[in-house]
Amino acid sequence: MRSSEFSRWNDNDWLAPLCERQLIPADCIGALVVGSAARGWLNPRSDIDLYLVTTEEVSSDTGTLIPMSLNPPRVQSESFYYGGRRWEVTYWLERQVEQVLARVSWEEFGGETPAGFALGEREELLLARLGNCVPVLGADWVEEIQARLRDSAFRSFLVTRSLSSSDDAVEDAMGQLESGDLDSATLSARRALGFAVDALLESHGEYGSNIPKWRPQRLRAAQPDLLSFDQYWELETMRTYDAEDPGAWIRTILTLCQDISMRVEVS
């Protein structure tokens, strides 16, 4: 955790606001700071997100139930304000974490629908965040889960999905270029670039492509050899786009997408 008012916080500092509100169940096996707070990407309006992992389901009159495609098909969430920020605590059951990991096994990846990976957005975000969380309770449990995540097919699922999405957008752009629809081709190329960069980042273990606002930060964190931040930002902000000749910029993007496909290993 860096460059925020929390950078010097110890585990107890994080747990104290939860203890005061009796939000840590006795069977809690892990408490993790996740999201922007864990990555040091907080801005003045950012929420603080924490995941608590328990063995028994939490029941509360004040919480919010969030539907999941898991058993049980929900997680509980509690929110409060502390230190001028909104804190959101999400309770995951240990067996729900196991279920999510089971869905990204190599057996699933090699199954009948290899790219159709069966995680909802929140379940995917759980795994994405587990990879970059800061444990404040249950560090051993988190370490073991992170090792299993690294050994799973999660990365391959995501890279495959992003490359497929990029390919689809490239195909759109090519067809639109051929038909002279340069406006649509420009938008398709932009989409292709986003997906291709996501694939590149996912190949470096930088997940969370469902939240594109963090793509620049993720790229800075990953520092891939293939694409420097300056190169990416020049393309993302369309600095070399010539409205009189959009085709040149579009082809540059499509070529980069192809370069990324050649370099990123899917399995």
Added chain:
Amino acid sequence: MTAEPIARALTPAHTPSRSLGVRIRRTRDGLLLGLEGDALLLSDSAEFIYRQLDGRTSITDLARRLSTEYLIDEHEAAVDTIELLDQLGELGLVQW
């Protein structure tokens, strides 16, 4: 179109590039190029050439690099390079 006429049409000065829109996947087995309903797995040396098809590098330079990388004589490298480009061109995977 047969392979031979295309091979004759290629000259050492040609600067081939990869066709855009080709679906490419890097797997543990190597580089896979998508064809309609099928895929082509490139050999190491074919991938070595394919990766350098940027529309600026001439066939002469490609062959020279292949010769250096795989320690084969330049003439043999040039024949191999043209043969590969000919095949990939027929499949629509490269253009010049």
